Amino acid sequence: MKLCLVVLFFCNICVLLLDGLETGIFGGVEVKPHSKPYMASLQSRKHHVCGGVLIREDFVLTSAHCLESVKAVLGAHNISRHESSQQRIGVSRYNKHPLFLHPAETQYDMMLLRRNASLNGKVRPLPLPKDSGKIATGQQCAMAGWGMRRPGGLAETVLMQVQVQVEDKKKCKGKWKRHFNTNQMLCSESRGGKGFCQGDSGGPLVCHSVLRGVAAYTSPECTNSDYPQVYMDVSFFLPWIKNVMDNVNP
Numbered sequence: 484m485k486l487c488l489v490v491l492f493f494c495n496i497c498v499l500l501l502d503g504l505e506t507g508i509f510g511g512v513e514v515k516p517h518s519k520p521y522m523a524s525l526q527s528r529k530h531h532v533c534g535g536v537l538i539r540e541d542f543v544l545t546s547a548h549c550l551e552s553v554k555a556v557l558g559a560h561n562i563s564r565h566e567s568s569q570q571r572i573g574v575s576r577y578n579k580h581p582l583f584l585h586p587a588e589t590q591y592d593m594m595l596l597r598r599n600a601s602l603n604g605k606v607r608p609l610p611l612p613k614d615s616g617k618i619a620t621g622q623q624c625a626m627a628g629w630g631m632r633r634p635g636g637l638a639e640t641v642l643m644q645v646q647v648q649v650e651d652k653k654k655c656k657g658k659w660k661r662h663f664n665t666n667q668m669l670c671s672e673s674r675g676g677k678g679f680c681q682g683d684s685g686g687p688l689v690c691h692s693v694l695r696g697v698a699a700y701t702s703p704e705c706t707n708s709d710y711p712q713v714y715m716d717v718s719f720f721l722p723w724i725k726n727v728m729d730n731v732n733p
Contacts, residue, residue, distance in 0.1 A: 508626065508627065508628045508629075508630050508639065508643040508644065508645050508678075508679055508680070508683065508686075509630075509645070509676070509677065509678060509679070509680045509705060509706070510645055510676045510677035510678065511626075511627075511643040511644050511645030511677065512643065512644060512645075513641050513642070513643055513644075514560075514627060514642050514643065514644045516560040516561075516641075516642075517558070517560055517568060517604075517605040519627055519642065519644075520537075520557075520558070520604070520605050520606050520607040521536050521537045521538075521607060521608055521609035521687070521694075522534070522535075522536065522537075522557075522559070522627060522628075522642060522686075522687070523535035523536060523537055523543045523545070523555045523556065523557055524555075524556040524559055524562050524629055525543075525545060525549060525553040525554070525555055525556075525596075525685065526553060526554050526555075526556055526562075526571075527551060527552065527553050527554075531562055531629050531683075532549065532551070532553060533545055533546060533549035533553070533683065533684045533685045534627075534628045534629065534630070534683035534684065534685045534686030534687070534698065535549075535555060535596065535685045535686075536609055536685075536686070536687040536694060536697070537557060537600060537606065537607070537608045537609065538608050538609060538611055538694065538724070539608050539728060540599065540600050540601075540602050540608065541597055541598065541599050541600070541728075541731070542595050542596065542597060542598075542727075542728055543555050543574075543595070543596040543598060544593070544594070544595055544596075544685075544687075544694075544697060544717075544724070545593075545594050545596060545684070545685030545697065546592050546593065546594060546684040546685040546697060546698070546699060546715070547579040547580055547583040547586075547591065547592045547593055547594040548583075548586040548592055548684065549594065549684055549685050550577055550579055550586070550594060552574075553574060553596075554571050554572060554573050554574070555571075555572060555574060555596060555598050556569055556570070556571050557569070557570045557572075557600050557606045558570050558603075558605040558606045559642070560641060560642050561640050561641050562629055562640055562641075563640035564640075568605040568606075570600055570601060570606060572598045572599065572600065573598065574596045574597065574598050575597050575598060575599075576596070576597035577594060577596060577597075578594060578595040578596070578597065578727050579593070579594040580592075580593045580594065580720070580723060589662045589663075589664075589668075589699065589700060589713075590664055590667070591667065592697075592699050592715055593697060593715050593720050593723070593724075594685075595724065595727050595728070597731070609687060609689065609692075609693075609694045610692065610693050610694065611693070611694055611717065611721065611724065612693055612694070612695060612717060612718045612721065614718070614721075615718040615719065615721055616718065617718075618649055618669065618690060618695055618716075618718075619649065620649055620650065620651045620652075621648060621649060622648070622649040622690055623646060623647075623648055623649075623690075624646070624647055624648075624649060624671070624688050624689060624690040624695065624696075625644055625645070625646055625647070625688075625689045625690075626644065626645050626647055626671075626678070626679055626686060626687070626688050626689075626698065627642060627643065627644040627645075627686060627687065627689070628642070628643065628679065628683030628686035628698070629641070629642060629643070629683055630643075630679065630680060630683035630686075645677045645678060645679075646677065647671040647672065647677060647678060647688070647712070648671060648672045649669060649670070649671055649690075650670045650671055650672050650711045652665045652668075652669070652670065653665075654670075654711060655668070655670035655711045655713065658709065658710050658711060659710070659711075659713065663713060666716075666719055667715060667716055667719040667720070668699065668713055668714065668715060668716055669688065669695065669696045669713070669714045669715075669716045670711035670712060670713050670714065671688070671711060671712050671714070672708075672711060672712075673701065673702070673705075673706065673707060673708050673710060673711055673712050674708045676706055678701065678705060678706070678712045679698050679701060679705070679712060680701065680705035680706075683698060684698055684699070685697055685698060686698045688714045694717050695714075695716070695717055695718070696714030696715060696716060696717060697714055697715045697717065698712075698714055699713045699714055699715050700712075700713050701713065
């Protein structure tokens with residue numbers, strides 16, 4: 484697999500292609516094992532390639548640029564071990580957003596993976612927002628994943644979490660220019676050495692126990708405080724998500 488995240492800068496922004504995977508956790512802490520039963524590790528040849536979130540027993544939501552042949556591993560804490568709680572199931576259908584054109588694009592970067600999970604205390608869906616309401620600037624949220632603590636570092640084997648604060652969309656638009664869509668994206672501050680980095684695209688942004696975002700892109704060095712970190716806004720995609728899930732063929 485070869486994924487390319489395009490981080491585009493105009494004026495003082497350089498164009499950089501990152502070969503590999505992006506968005507992992509840095510500046511975070513290890514979570515209590517199995518305290519986030521909705522987390523999914525998307526794996527290719529038993530290697531973690533992207534994050535995801537279980538939103539129904541038969542659907543995992545993730546980033547569209549993670550499109551490849553993967554298995555969704557649920558019920559995991561330490562992905563280097565074969566924990567008895569883990570469910571490793573192949574994906575039966577990849578439903579990328581129809582307006583997502585290419586892995587180098589930042590728009591409509593959402594995908595639903597169909598697979599059947601067995602729900603229990605360690606495998607459980609995360610609630611979707613009830614409507615398309617806006618999330619307040621300054622809201623404290625959590626981001627979790629198995630990614631790298633720093634660019635070029637080693638991926639984590641245990642699930643990590645970091646607290647982040649939702650940033651004003653106008654600031655994000657001012658920094659990321661045309662690559663930030665205020666309708667379909669959210670962003671968080673990248674100050675304080677906390678956020679996501681290489682290793683976990685598709686991981687969930689959770690606010691008040693509700694799924695609000697899916698990790699999309701950040702600056703190449705991850706900790707650049709000038710550039711907010713970007714997520715796809717789940718509320719914007721609710722009509723598409725519900726349409727896909729309501730029209731499941733046996």
